[in-house]
Amino acid sequence: MSRQSDAILELDGVYLNYSAGKNHFSEGVHHVLEDVSLTLTEGETLGVIGRNGCGKTTILRLMGGIIAPTKGSVWQRPGTASALLSIGLGFRGDLSGRDNALLSAMMQGASRRHAMSFLEEIKEFSELGESFEEPVKTYSSGMRSRLGFTTALITHVDILLIDEVLSVGDAHFKNKAERAMRERLSGDQTVVFVSHADKQIESLCDRAIWINNGRIACGGETSEVVSAYRESIEKSNNG
């Protein structure tokens, strides 16, 4: 199968099972994703919506290479770096915000010297003040999300995988982060964005997918996908 020349990430016929505890689900296997295929092209912003537990975080974890599919394949263009921004993930609690930012930047491919050069900008944008020097285990979830979001933004990761991170910041930081995202999105930043905030998805994403019963129930223009999702929620609320 030939791949689109502007493809940066691709899921091909992906299945993901988790083994479940005794007495849960059929045969102790929880089928979370079934036959999910999608191509992410460079510079696009894809929104992922769906009800709690439908597999949105699982898709991001597959895209970020944190977990491997049970069946099917995940391809990322060689030489590209991705960062998964998820609350409570990816930080070492015993290290300061500064050291975590440095480590993340280096893991995303920056040299130590280059990563060091980002730190003051990260401290300033994240507005963590003196807490930047404190261990991350002392941070609130909002402070963690500021640190993760800012580090990925400033170190210019090719693919940003954002899991609800923007929804925990306060209104001030959320607006600032959205503005920064919008600026970046007009360039070559590729983003996959998971959120329960439909409005955020509609205002930031070029395209969206709705995950239902482990499959892509609908994919395409964001407002159409969000409307189809909302309709299905209303239907299930009314009946």
Ligand SMILES: Nc1ncnc2c1ncn2[C@@H]1O[C@H](COP(=O)(O)OP(=O)(O)OP(=O)(O)O)[C@@H](O)[C@H]1O
């Ligand atoms: N490590 C795991 N072991 C077993 N089951 C898991 C594991 N991680 C997730 N699951 C299950 O997989 C399903 C999908 O989880 P996932 O976190 O991807 O959903 P989600 O759509 O992101 O949910 P939410 O909107 O609540 O954040 C859920 O039923 C969850 O219980």
